[in-house]
Amino acid sequence: MMNQQIRFFGAIAVRPAVLPLLSRFEAATGYRVETDWALNPAVRKQIEAGQPFDLVLTNPDLVEQLVRLGKVEARGWTLFGRIAMGVAAQAGHRRLDIGSVDGFRHALTGAASIAFASEGTSGAYFLQLLERVGIAVEMRPKLVPISGGQTAPAVGRGEAELGVVPVTSILAAAPDVILAGLFPPELQSYIDFAIGISAHARDAGAAQQLSNFLMSPDTDSTLEAKGVERFPTQG
Numbered sequence: 001m002m003n004q005q006i007r008f009f010g011a012i013a014v015r016p017a018v019l020p021l022l023s024r025f026e027a028a029t030g031y032r033v034e035t036d037w038a039l040n041p042a043v044r045k046q047i048e049a050g051q052p053f054d055l056v057l058t059n060p061d062l063v064e065q066l067v068r069l070g071k072v073e074a075r076g077w078t079l080f081g082r083i084a085m086g087v088a089a090q091a092g093h094r095r096l097d098i099g100s101v102d103g104f105r106h107a108l109t110g111a112a113s114i115a116f117a118s119e120g121t122s123g124a125y126f127l128q129l130l131e132r133v134g135i136a137v138e139m140r141p142k143l144v145p146i147s148g149g150q151t152a153p154a155v156g157r158g159e160a161e162l163g164v165v166p167v168t169s170i171l172a173a174a175p176d177v178i179l180a181g182l183f184p185p186e187l188q189s190y191i192d193f194a195i196g197i198s199a200h201a202r203d204a205g206a207a208q209q210l211s212n213f214l215m216s217p218d219t220d221s222t223l224e225a226k227g228v229e230r231f232p233t234q235g
Contacts, residue, residue, distance in 0.1 A: 042119075082228070086167045
C-alpha cells in the first residue's frame with residue numbers, strides 16, 4: 001500500500017479546501033495522492049481527451065457528462081458541496097455593503113475596476129448577472145478578465161480594485177486579499193461540486209476510500225473554514 005498512488009483530478013476552486021484533507025488522508029492511510037488541478041470546463045475536456053485519473057471533483061453536470069462518456073462509474077459519484085460567490089478586495093480595503101441588490105449594484109458601479117475569471121463557472125455567471133441587474137454596458141470598460149484561476153491574487157497585486165470569485169479562492173489569497181462581502185441572497189449562485197470515481201481506476205477500492213474520506217463528516221469543519229458548504233439536504 002505504501003507505494004499505491006491515487007490520481008486525483010480536481011477543480012481549482014476547491015483546491016484550497018481539499019489539499020489539507022488530502023494530506024490528512026495520506027498520513028492516515030499510507031496512500032500517496034497525485035493531484036492535478038484545472039478550471040471546471042478543462043477538467044471535463046482533459047478527461048474526455050484521455051487524461052488518466054482515479055477520482056475527479058468538479059461540477060455535477062460535468063460529472064454526469066463523464067458518466068455518459070463512460071469515463072466515470074455511474075454508481076460511483078456523489079454530491080460533495082458548494083461554494084458561494086464573493087467579492088475580493090486588497091487587504092485594508094473597507095468591507096462592502098452588498099447585502100442587498102441595490103448595495104451590490106452600487107458597489108460594483110462605484111469601483112474603478114473589477115477582475116473576474118475569464119474562463120470557468122464563476123466568470124460566466126458574473127457576466128450574466130451584470131445583464132440581469134442592468135449594469136452590463138456601464139461595467140464593460142471596468143472589467144478585467146483574468147485566466148488560470150488567478151482572479152483573487154490579481155486583486156492582491158493591485159491589478160483590479162475588486163474581484164468577483166468563489167469564496168474559497170478569496171480566503172486562500174489571504175493575507176493580501178480580504179473577503180469584502182458575499183453576494184446578496186437574491187443574487188447568490190453557489191458553484192456545486194461532485195466526486196466521481198473513474199470507470200478505469202487503477203484501484204477502485206482505493207479511490208472509493210478517498211471518496212468516503214472526503215465525504216466524511218470529520219472533514220466538514222475544515223471544508224467550512226475554507227469556504228465549502230455541504231448541501232443543506234446532507235446530514
